[in-house]
């Protein structure tokens with residue numbers, strides 16, 4: 001799979017560990033920075049990775065900051081991004097099966113390397129179930145489309 005990955009300074013070391021793990025697992029990995037542990041701003045990387053994924057240049061994105069919160073909030077501002085913040089595999093797997101999540105956010109100050117790699121692996125292995133879940137994801141897409149007008153999705 002083609003995976004885009006990004007982090008801020010707080011998650012630089014974990015991003016490197018996950019990036020290497022993904023390469024060793026046979027994935028084609030696009031590193032979108034940060035490229036050093038120097039202080040930087042997570043929204044820059046959240047947006048970059050999310051746009052790369054939504055435009056179809058990668059199958060999935062992995063974004064990591066201190067808590068994962070800033071990255072997930074930022075990535076989800078990009079229309080078409082469905083970024084889930086997960087600190088355990090259950091949420092990550094169900095976000096693929098039910099929400100067709102296309103980005104995974106994690107917190108480098110929350111979880112360690114072993115757990116982060118396990119969460120990524122299970123996220124990438126899981127498949128969207130479609131069916132009734134597709135109808136709900138379509139409503140999420142409608143939220144994106146209605147963003148400018150602030151129209152209610154059920155109106």
Ligand code: RB5
Pocket residue numbers: 008010011042065066067068069070071
């Ligand atoms: C950086 O100190 C920290 O705020 C950032 O990595 C992230 O946790 C924000 O959500």
